[in-house]
Amino acid sequence: MVQFSSLSQKALSFTAATAMSVLMVSSIAMAAKTDIRVGMVLEPPNLDPTGGAAAAIDEVVYANIFEGLTRFGPDGSVNPALAKSWEISDDGLVYTFKLHDGVKFHDGSDMNAEDVKFSLDRARAEDSTNAQKALFADIANIEVVDPTTVKVTLSKANGSFLFNTAWGDAVIVAPETADTNATNPVGTGPFIFENWAKGDNVKLGKNPDYWGEGVKLDNVTFKFISDPTAAFAAMMAEDVDAFPNFPAPENLPQLGADPRFNVIVGSTEGETILAMNNKKAPLDNVKVRQAISHAINRQAIIDGAMFGYGTPIGTHFAPHNPDYVDLTAQSAYDPKKAMALLEEAGVKDLTLSLKLPPPSYARRGGEIIAAQLREVGINTEIANLEWAQWLEQAFRGKDFDLTIVSHTEPFDIGIYARPDYYFQYGDPDFIAIIDQLTGEADPIKRSELIASAQKKISDDAVNGYLFQLAKSGVANAKIKGLWENSPTQANDMTGVYWED
Template sequence: MISRKSLALALFGLMLASGTALAQSNEIRIGVALEPPALDPTAGAAEAIDVVVYQNIFEGLVRIDQSGAVQPGLADSWSISEDGLTYRFVLHEGITFHDGTSFDAEDVKFTFDRLLAEDSVNAQKALYAPISAVSVIDPATVEFTLSRPDGLFLFNLGRGDAVIVAPESADSNGTEPIGTGPFAFVQWDRGSRVVLEQYGPYWGDLPALTKATYLFISDTATMTNALLAGDVDGTNNFAPEALAVFEGNPQFKVLVGSTEGETILSTNNRKAPFDDLRVRQAMAHALDRQEIIDGATYGYGVPIGTHFAPHHPYYLDLVGTYPHDLEKAKALLAEAGYPDGFSATLKLPPVAYARLSGQIIASQFAEVGIKLELINAEWAQWLEDVFANKDFDLTIISHVEPFDIGIYANPDYYFGYDNADVQALNETLNATTDEAERQALAQEIQTVIAVDAVNGYLFELAQTGVWNAKLDGMWQNAPVEGVVLRDIHWVE
């Protein structure tokens, strides 16, 4: 028979154990491949910075959600003048930075004055060039005056490059970041981890997680072992060639989504024979996307038919514009004066998806008489020869900038597409703020470049996350860089 004292001790021990389990269930350990060089997203270009801090430590006036849409952030609401040149934001009140200092319109002005200053080191400073003035109307109201309409202005305000910082802490954010987000910085053990904890006075809804640790694990085998051993609870972008270890394992969930990486067979439109639409159409018909996706991404790429991310609300599915049809490809080549095909070079940067895709495409093109010489290039050589000097026939590359369809309106861009209609459409798009009108214009540009077969549209790079099966709320897609913690929670 158990004594009362023993029973009390047993119950106390059970309570302690339950409390420990509860505490653990509110924490998460995330494995990431790259350690950030610093922790200030307004002063560095590395994606690894945003993976840790975006929407966790730092917030902007607006934020980007998983679909790529703009949502309120530190600004509760905004209005836009009829000419599209004035944006007035009404801020949430009662917000504090993690050091206890208050947030108001002066911090917004400071942030953008700093971003636009002559000595600014912001990696995306050019995106904010249309801003001619930032005016404080009152502590809860700030106004931006633009020199020209910019339809992407709100989206760009939601990027990590435009998060709001305070004058008291801006200079030290690289090593001790202080923001307004739901998580506060605790420590950075260089070469090992960054630790964040829930910020209790957070102005919005508190997240379910109370602590998040980012562990830096660059080696795929080491990451695999850490996941299997339970040393990390998940990773946002795991090597696709190793995903088979976790697929079908009930202890894990594999989330496959898309990123902003449009992978294309980039084509030199200035150069014969690629300046002939029929040749580009023939190449489009010769491509077997699924074979490329299976071979180069282990089946995890998302097929695309134009230069736009499938997760974006403006996306138009144009994959069927030029279906795989070898006979049609041969007929178009003959019509263009190349009945026996032609020879060309395919310059490949040093990334696996490009090198693998190149081998597959060379085999596919050989079936219609197009003989490709594969030339492997290191990044510096690729950037100089292909991107800067435009010395190439074909290349394979992923374009990872969000909403970058405007590159097709630049005839000096490396693939040399010059279409006055697209240039006019893009100019109208940039000056338009109405969402429905913007969507229609973006979809019209998507259609034109698909029909013109400007490039060979292959696939969207996949985001392949591996997570503990009891976790939920992770982003499946990646419209911007970051591992956003606010919705992640443990489930029974």
């Protein structure tokens, strides 16, 4: 009996220990995860939002690593960021920003008004490489009042100035690290750059010394998967947890029917256009550009390339904006009119280059557009470019006739006022409209000017306006806090968490 009793005691102890172990493992398994793997179609060419035009840069670093004086919220509102408050003079020329105290860069150095002055002066300098240098053109002077106060004086009133400071191109950087941010970004945000495995992923870690409200995620890995089939396979295998801009819309119904996932469909600021090189003959002839616009069947492109996800547009403006004007009828699909316009222009046997970046909307849409143009007598020579090639040849080199790209920056119709921008429009009358808009504060007059700007570029058929890019994403059903809409080009992880 003693031996039996002893064995029973041991057995009971073992059983209790085992049960405790099971409970501990179960408890760990049930605890909310603190890491996330996020799929992205394009790999950024660098990680410095102040020195590159690629949307993929901001998709990794905006609000995560770098912060500006202000920032965009998920609803598109402009909110305080490094600036906790500001005052605007009665004449609209002087903005006095009050900064948060105790903010540090990721290298441990203090962020103060001197860094704000350095960043804004650098962005507007004559030799600036900032892709949105025009955002800072109205700044006349920047004065450091004290370590947490900076005064910005404008040369003329600009009703969009606080909006401009929310762009990724306006983030605050330190003079000691600005030159190396492309490969080793050092910001003030809630995540710290950890590693970049070129061609595969970028890893971020939680910033334990963040000045603001801490984030719930400990690690974020941005995984680059450009092929739609591979993206679908990665989601199904749960190799990635979320794909905010999913490149295979044809697979969304299948993913949506799977209880493991949530399909998230919203809107973006992405005007998707068939860009035309306005300085290259015969595209310098408005009738030729109009002919191309009338040769395009927008709905066929939306259905064929985007599987129905997208909203037709007739100008460079987001349909969800209250000031949007529906001008799709001005360039309605009309092959006969397209051929008549080409005849009026004296153009026949036309062959144009069509240079396509990697996104599926461009590659798939390009094939459809090439077929549509062929129906009216325009042949295209398609060249599929990698993102770095596209930036070098089309965007910077202006070596193209036609190209397809989504412009995902918010309220960016002002790019048409830049004569040296890649599609090379810069019409003087349009520039005058934008100049008026910049200095106008009255909401009614601003709306009228915005409408005039939209109509002007539609009248001039500057580009072929295709559709507003939908934000069609998919994520693990337990993930919360991802943006439904994209008011700017960002994968903001600051409010993301796993549900228990």
